[in-house]
Amino acid sequence: AQKITQTQPGMFVQEKEAVTLDCTYDTSDQSYGLFWYKQPSSGEMIFLIYQGSYDEQNATEGRYSLNFQKARKSANLVISASQLGDSAMYFCAMRGGTDSSYKLIFGSGTRLLVRP
Amino acid sequence: NAGVTQTPKFQVLKTGQSMTLQCAQDMNHNSMYWYRQDPGMGLRLIYYSASEGTTDKGEVPNGYNVSRLNKREFSLRLESAAPSQTSVYFCASSWRGIQETQYFGPGTRLLVL
Numbered sequence: 001a002q003k004i005t006q007t008q009p010g011m012f013v014q015e016k017e018a019v020t021l022d023c024t025y026d027t028s029d030q031s032y033g034l035f036w037y038k039q040p041s042s043g044e045m046i047f048l049i050y051q052g053s054y055d056e057q058n059a060t061e062g063r064y065s066l067n068f069q070k071a072r073k074s075a076n077l078v079i080s081a082s083q084l085g086d087s088a089m090y091f092c093a094m095r096g097g098t099d100s101s102y103k104l105i106f107g108s109g110t111r112l113l114v115r116p
Numbered sequence: 117n118a119g120v121t122q123t124p125k126f127q128v129l130k131t132g133q134s135m136t137l138q139c140a141q142d143m144n145h146n147s148m149y150w151y152r153q154d155p156g157m158g159l160r161l162i163y164y165s166a167s168e169g170t171t172d173k174g175e176v177p178n179g180y181n182v183s184r185l186n187k188r189e190f191s192l193r194l195e196s197a198a199p200s201q202t203s204v205y206f207c208a209s210s211w212r213g214i215q216e217t218q219y220f221g222p223g224t225r226l227l228v229l
Contacts, residue, residue, distance in 0.1 A: 033216060045220035104149075
């Protein structure tokens with residue numbers, strides 16, 4: 001069975017510093033995708049970054065980067081130069097499976113609070 | 117380009133009442149999904165539609181039905197609401213491509229008394 005684990009229920013970071021949010025996954029599929037979403041207090045789910053299982057380089061999107069370690073089955077999100085607006089819940093998710101549904105499985109999330 | 121829209125934004129029901137949550141997307145996506153999010157938890161898949169004309173159960177389908185009305189619209193129906201269905205409901209859609217990023221609607225907050 002596929003599973004996503006986020007072990008940090010909450011984290012603090014000082015404004016302008018970098019922070020790493022942990023995510024480990026479990027799957028027997030060879031082809032899969034890993035996603036990070038941000039959920040601010042307003043409630044919407046905002047797509048941040050994607051990493052495919054066959055991608056050799058770590059994904060980057062602006063201040064977001066994904067530290068993909070396939071052998072360890074980890075896909076940590078790194079946010080550089082934190083901003084107050086980064087305070088939110090962050091969810092790691094995985095897409096995989098042998099059917100064609102491309103369903104997402106979510107972790108329980110990490111609440112990040114950026115201190116001024 | 118509105119992306120994914122959901123109606124209503126908020127709803128209060130009494131136990132046993134029925135209602136339909138509406139979702140529409142204007143991104144020409146093939147796949148659509150319904151998730152629920154309970155307090156302190158990630159999203160769990162209720163139902164999905166991989167393409168127009170098909171629907172399949174997700175992780176937590178009991179108590180729900182869905183209809184893929186056309187390529188744009190995917191509705192979720194609660195036939196007899198229960199307090200355990202109090203949650204925030206998200207609709208999402210995605211293109212059948214390599215990346216398969218799912219884009220989410222703003223959510224519907226449902227309270228069942």
